[in-house]
Amino acid sequence: MGKIITDLCNGLDTFKVFWTTVLENGAVVFDRWSLQSHEFILESLNSRSIRNAHEGIHLALEQLTETWVEAKCVFQQYNLDFFIDALQSKIIYLTGNNFNRSHVYIGFAGLFLGSGVGFLIGISVKPSSITVTHMKAVSATNYNGIESITLLEDIVTPAITEPNQVMIMVRAAALDQMDVLIASGYGSFIRKFLLKYTRHKSMHREFPLILGRDCSGVVIDLGSDVRHDININDEVWVSLPPWSFCGTLCETIVVEDKYVGHKPQTLSHEQAATLPYSGTLAWLAVFQTANLTSLNAIDKKICVYCRDTSVCLLITQLCYNLGAEVTIVGTDRVCRLMKYFGAKNTYDKETFSIDQLLSTAPNGYDYVFNTASEIHNTLCKQLCKDGGKLIPLAPHQFQYDSYGPIHQFFSMLWLKLTYIFKNTKSWDHYEFDFRILNELSSMADSFIIKPVLDTTFMEHEFDRAFKRVENNQNIGKVVLKFSNLNSSTAMVPRSSGILF
Known part of the structure; x- marks a missing residue:
């Protein structure tokens, strides 16, 4: 009995998942269809499009009238009665109805007019964009x-x-x-x-x-x-x-x-x-938070405490280009690379001491960029001089992520x-x-x-x-x-x- 109940529950769960997926996919398809239909209707009712269509039809009628006048002059120069009579006889033979020349003329006029209108509609229709499913x-x-x-x-x-x-x-x-x-x-x-x-x-x-x-x-x-x-x-x-x-x-x-x-x-x-992402963080830190420019950065001492090498590399390049003196704290391989990008002093973060860092900046650093983690903020603050600024760039902790269900609801x-x-x-x-x-x-x-x-x-x-x-x-x-x-x-x- 227990096995039957278990199989029944599993079957119900499978059925629920199936219909949930069907409904979600159906909702996606319906939303896309309704959006495309709405855009098509708005575009069709656009006054500018209607005005363009009217102008196109009016121009086509004028061209058709001019063509008819020219064709009439040609008809007057040549005796085409034989061809028209033959065409009329052929139509009567095929349809069994009585046609006169007026019917033939009107038929040709309708053919040319319909072809012109169809051509204008065809070139005005925009092909729909092709997307991968x-x-x-x-x-x-x-x-x-x-x-x-x-x-x-x-x-x-x-x-x-x-x-x-x-x-x-x-x-x-x-x-x-x-x-x-x-x-x-x-x-x-x-x-x-x-x-x-x-x-x-x-x-x-x-x-x-x-x-x-x-x-x-x-x-x-x-x-x-x-x-x-x-x-x-x-x-x-x-x-x-x-x-x-x-x-x-x-x-x-x-x-x-x-x-x-x-x-x-x-x-x-x-x-x-x-x-893009690392560059945006580095740009905001250097030019917006630190407010460094080519005029005020020349005598500034900068320390970069590294973990995220992408952001550190870009901060180093930006500060070096502005004329600031850059000191790096990071792993040995990162320090070697930072030298290439303009860092003046580098220290291995596994063996460095605060006294070593302050030996290159006895009064402390004007700006300390911390890209490692928030737990290093205390250390980085010790490297700042009086009036200096710590700029943390490590990922911010979203306090909401650790909340319980009730706390998250009110948050x-x-x-x-x-x-x-x-x-x-x-x-x-x-x-x-x-x-x-x-x-x-x-x-x-x-x-x-x-x-x-x-x-x-x-x-x-x-x-x-x-x-x-x-x-x-x-x-x-x-x-x-x-x-x-x-x-x-x-x-x-x-x-x-x-x-x-």
């Missing part, structure tokens, strides 16, 4: 860390649902420690909040969660109200916040135009993919109220904006900043890529590519190394 994506199926990351090949290709969105074919996407944290639950509460109150709830689910926050690719479609400097076939790069519920480690992404900037012309897609209610009435995003610690991306693009084209590409993997090697990142074996960014983007060429993963 499914795509590959590196996703987390739960929050169990790196073990939950897998490659899915049946993810529904996203569609443009807002006028300011851009559809991009991803050529290369980067991954780093932040993606490992996200797969372990980092920012999960904020993503649940955003998913619950998004306008198109049926288009998104918490899982599978596509990872990745920066990429480089090509624009393949645009919303109706996208910035004028973005066009189809433009090469662009993207930087997304860590709480975004749709990442970049996939074949196609749809994002708001504020996250999209023009890719540097001097960089390949693989090299460009290493810069979500509070976030909703503050967002609705104050338009406050308490979870948004950094400003991701296309203007910063365009500034970084200009710097890369001017060789002020250089990308550091550690290794490029193919999509089926995602597990090797994430293990390399999790074990801190990389210096710089690890990049993932998808095989169908360049199927005519055999893709071989690059060996580990630094590529500029």
Whole structure:
């Protein structure tokens, strides 16, 4: 009896999962169909389109009248009565009805007029954009860390649902420690909040969660109200916040135009993919938080406490370009690389002492950038001089992630109220904006900043890529590519190394 009940329960669970999947997919299809129908009706009723159609028909009638007058003159020069009589006799023979010449003339006029109208309608109809039904994506199926990351090949290709969105074919996407944290639950509460109150709830689910926050690719479609400097076939790069519920480690992404900037012309897609997210953090830290410029940075002493080598490398390059004196605390291999990018002093964080660091800056450092973790903030504060500033760049701890169900319920209610009435995003610690991306693009084209590409993997090697990142074996960014983007060429993963 117990076995029968167990089998019955399993059958009911399977039935429930089946119909849940059917309803969700049906909702997605219905939303897309209704959106496309709405856009088609609006476009059909557009007054400008109707006016153009009227003008086209009026012009066609004028041309038809002129053609008829010219043809009539030709008919008067030649005796075509024989041909018209023969045609009339043929029509009577085929149809069995009585026709006269007026019927023949009207028939030809209708034929030409209908052909003209049909031609005008044909050239005015826009072909619908062709989209792939499914795509590959590196996703987390739960929050169990790196073990939950897998490659899915049946993810529904996203569609443009807002006028300011851009559809991009991803050529290369980067991954780093932040993606490992996200797969372990980092920012999960904020993503649940955003998913619950998004306008198109049926288009998104918490899982599978596509990872990745920066990429480089090509624009393949645009919303109706996208910035004028973005066009189809433009090469662009993207930087997304860590709480975004749709990442970049996939074949196609749809994002708001504020996250999209023009890719540097001097960089390949693989090299460009290493810069957007880390570059945005470094740019904000140096130019906005520290407020450094070429005028006030010359006599400044900067200390960078490293773990995230991508952000550290870019901070070092930016500060060195401004004329500041940069000191690095990091692993031995990171220190050797930082010397190349302009660091004046380097210290191995396993063996250094505070006295050693202060020997190069007896009064302390003007700015200390901490990219390691929040537990090193106390140490970094000791390195600041009086009036100096600590700038933490390690991932912020989202306190909501550790709350219980009841606490999370009231926290979500509070976030909703503050967002609705104050338009406050308490979870948004950094400003991701296309203007910063365009500034970084200009710097890369001017060789002020250089990308550091550690290794490029193919999509089926995602597990090797994430293990390399999790074990801190990389210096710089690890990049993932998808095989169908360049199927005519055999893709071989690059060996580990630094590529500029």
